[in-house]
Amino acid sequence: MSDLRGSDVKDCPQCGRTLPVTEFHSNVRRPDGLAFYCKRCAASRSEASRRKRGVKEQRKSSEPVPPGSKWCPDCGLIKPLTEFARTTSKASGYHSYCLPCHTARGVESKNRLYGGTREYHLRHRYGIGQAEFDELLAEQGGVCAICGAPDPQHVDHDHRTGWVRGILCFNCNGGLGQFRDNPVFLAEAITYLKGTTWQWTLIHPGVYQRSSKTRGRRPSRSS
Template sequence: MHPCQAGIEVVTSYALRRCARCGDMKKLTDFPVKIGGKRGLRSWCSACDAPIGTEYCYPCRSYKPAEEFAKRYLGQHPKCLACRAKIQRDWKLRKKYGMTLEGYEDFVATQGGVCAICQKDEDLVVDHDHHCCPTSESCGECIRGVLCRQCNSAIGLFGESVGRIAKAVSYLKARSVKR
């Protein structure tokens, strides 16, 4: 039985929703359609919607060109590629070494922003003592420094043995061609 036939007063009104950006209560018709969304609508109103060809990055709190977002996430992902990379880097550092991205950046800055061995300033990675933590994850206490990927790999290939590295140095000194 329909509510009107049962004597129940039905108040017809527009469904309202609060815009996530401006905070105003607006009619549902004021919200753009979002395919695949929970309610089928964006969480912000048309007035707050991004200009054509741009997307809103929540961590940056700004509109950026759509090219700066992963194509598969356009219209549904709130982070630009730069912010996503930074957030993923922070997560990996926390999981693997127990340090934040800010802690890593401070560590690099105290080391002069370069590899502790070759002084290159590119592709820097965290070096930790594998004798303390033999798995790929570190306890955070055995971090030795920041090295470029090549120097870190070289130390790993020598099994982190000071004796083997010293023998390699003496080998190179004895057999190198004078230039």
């Protein structure tokens, strides 16, 4: 038997067969550069280990999957690849589950781990939970920290440090974003409004005159 052996064959201690080296996975940590068990036995041992650890058996489609398509283990349907989200973490380049099933799994996970998508969103993006949100809103008197509108729902945070600054209404939160959180721009906007907006000026006790301090045009009759 030894004269038949060489660098092209190897024994598998699991099944006792003498097989070509192509039937063994590579393993650079072993002297011969090959895995201890043949591919079939290695797969069997790996599957047994997964069952022992409580990992469910991998499901496969009972029908052939045509090129350009993929089988979803959750809904059991074969769908075009366009129905699966792309990912670089999978060899196929696509997630295991189709878009609707992938979304449903995400919602279930957020409900199970965080009690809901709202709690997940707050903690994932701002580092606070609903309890901290409610506490901060109560400190503001239940209104927007800028305009005083009731029941604001938007968390305002410093984009440089990540620190939460307050709870704002949709308009005020969007306004700060449009001005890029820049105090200079906001101050210039205030100066601009004061200088161009028509205002009521007290000229005698109880008598007011509408005027604009600087430039500006009255709207045309056709506008």
